[in-house]
Amino acid sequence: MTLIENHETPSSHVxxxxxxxxxxxxxxxxxxAEVERHLATCPACRAKMRILVxxxxxxxxxxxxxxxxxxxxxxxxxxxxxxxRAWVFGLSGVVAAAAVALFLVRVSTPGHNRxxxxxxxxxxxxxxxxxSAQRSAPPGSQEVLEPGDRVRLGYKTADPRxxxxxxxxxxxxxxxxxxxxxxxxxxxxxxxxxxxxxxxEFTGAGRERVYxxxxxxxxxxxxxxxxxxxxxxxxxxxxxxxPNPAFAGGQDVFSWLFRKP
Amino acid sequence: xxxxxxxxxxxxxxxxxxxxxDARAQLRELYEKYGxxxxxxxxxxxxxRNQAEDAMQDVFAKALTHLASFRAESxxxxxxxxxxxxxxxxxxxxxxxxxxxxxxxxxxxRNASDPGPQVFEMRELxxxxxxxxxxxxxxxxxxxxxxxxxxxxxxxxxxxxVPTVRKRLGEFAAVCGREFSL
Numbered sequence: 001m002t003l004i005e006n007h008e009t010p011s012s013h014v015x016x017x018x019x020x021x022x023x024x025x026x027x028x029x030x031x032x033a034e035v036e037r038h039l040a041t042c043p044a045c046r047a048k049m050r051i052l053v054x055x056x057x058x059x060x061x062x063x064x065x066x067x068x069x070x071x072x073x074x075x076x077x078x079x080x081x082x083x084x085r086a087w088v089f090g091l092s093g094v095v096a097a098a099a100v101a102l103f104l105v106r107v108s109t110p111g112h113n114r115x116x117x118x119x120x121x122x123x124x125x126x127x128x129x130x131x132s133a134q135r136s137a138p139p140g141s142q143e144v145l146e147p148g149d150r151v152r153l154g155y156k157t158a159d160p161r162x163x164x165x166x167x168x169x170x171x172x173x174x175x176x177x178x179x180x181x182x183x184x185x186x187x188x189x190x191x192x193x194x195x196x197x198x199x200x201e202f203t204g205a206g207r208e209r210v211y212x213x214x215x216x217x218x219x220x221x222x223x224x225x226x227x228x229x230x231x232x233x234x235x236x237x238x239x240x241x242x243p244n245p246a247f248a249g250g251q252d253v254f255s256w257l258f259r260k261p
Numbered sequence: 262x263x264x265x266x267x268x269x270x271x272x273x274x275x276x277x278x279x280x281x282x283d284a285r286a287q288l289r290e291l292y293e294k295y296g297x298x299x300x301x302x303x304x305x306x307x308x309x310r311n312q313a314e315d316a317m318q319d320v321f322a323k324a325l326t327h328l329a330s331f332r333a334e335s336x337x338x339x340x341x342x343x344x345x346x347x348x349x350x351x352x353x354x355x356x357x358x359x360x361x362x363x364x365x366x367x368x369x370x371r372n373a374s375d376p377g378p379q380v381f382e383m384r385e386l387x388x389x390x391x392x393x394x395x396x397x398x399x400x401x402x403x404x405x406x407x408x409x410x411x412x413x414x415x416x417x418x419x420x421x422x423v424p425t426v427r428k429r430l431g432e433f434a435a436v437c438g439r440e441f442s443l
Contacts, residue, residue, distance in 0.1 A: 015408070017339065017342065020298050021338050021339070024295060024298075024338050055301055060293075060296075063296070065288075065292050068296060068321075069285070071314065071318035072318045072321045072325065075315075076325055129360055208433070215274065
């Protein structure tokens with residue numbers, strides 16, 4: 001590895017990757033000494049080093065070792081041959097769209113509280129840990145999840161809408177899914193199914209009810225969260241018997257009840 | 262709660278026959294020596310903290326799966342950076358649908374982190390231009406401009422000839438030039 005690079009600037013500096021290797025203890029003793037001599041005389045490279053030191057601190061502060069270890073172990077147990085977001089469709093786009101169309105649900109399902117006006121539809125897809133098996137889950141259904149199962153939400157709408165997804169568990173903890181904060185996402189007309197990015201893996205035990213809101217008017221995530229909390233209280237914490245959360249804005253609400261492994 | 266944010270707490274099994282304590286020590290070594298660099302690369306490309314963390318986990322899982330060859334690398338860090346770059350560029354490629362792009366803009370606005378000092382500003386310039394070039398050119402540009410590797414090092418890392426790498430960098434520079442002339 002070239003330690004002192006000189007391909008972009010008139011002055012010579014230690015390449016960033018070389019500095020990282022130096023910090024990781026990967027350089028041989030001679031190279032190490034060369035870097036140290038350079039650092040002693042180069043303020044720019046010392047500044048780079050300080051950034052790397054700070055980067056290390058920030059990393060360890062934000063991602064604990066336990067969290068890191070758990071995540072790596074999970075990724076090792078359930079290898080993702082493709083990027084996580086791509087798990088729903090192993091088929092070509094056209095074939096996949098046709099396959100999904102078979103699973104589209106009617107709007108008048110038990111898990112759907114419909115507003116007046118244009119048509120909207122929602123659906124969930126569940127993929128097994130190995131992504132070898134997938135199934136659909138219409139709104140209103142109760143689904144038993146196996147370890148590693150991942151859920152993806154999708155929608156169709158004949159008119160522009162504002163979208164948010166929120167879940168609540170048995171203990172009444174409300175978790176925003178899409179978006180995580182701020183205003184609901186503005187979504188345009190989607191005559192073909194559009195799936196939200198990322199798949200969801202539910203942790204812990206018990207049940208989790210997931211709501212997908214598609215409103216005509218803009219709304220804030222906090223408004224929807226409050227509606228879900230109110231519904232939870234009105235249903236006395238029984239996730240199978242919660243009233244549909246509602247707020248001003250003319251929203252369609254879809255929901256699914258998942259039993260976690 | 263959903264698994265997108267909640268960590269689990271389990272001991273990594275590690276190599277076959279490796280005691281749990283050894284496996285944990287090994288993982289801690291990876292965490293301390295390479296975690297920030299790999300996470301930094303994933304964050305740089307993906308611009309989304311959650312995605313970057315997932316991608317980092319994938320990269321280290323791959324390293325553990327191929328631990329023997331990983332250990333045999335003259336620079337395990339360089340190997341990890343290459344894998345992380347490739348993995349994240351693939352994720353971006355899979356997310357090119359218009360919907361994802363809109364989401365990414367949202368999340369970038371929320372999560373984009375400024376590395377601060379101006380010594381790293383080249384990173385941002387390269388990042389802005391990545392979407393305008395093909396996958397191989399993206400990797401070449403990142404390794405050359407961000408990792409500050411030489412032409413020869415980039416060529417060796419990616420298994421390409423030096424002229425090919427030079428050509429890719431020329432294409433990247435041309436794209437940048439066109440963008441700035443607009």
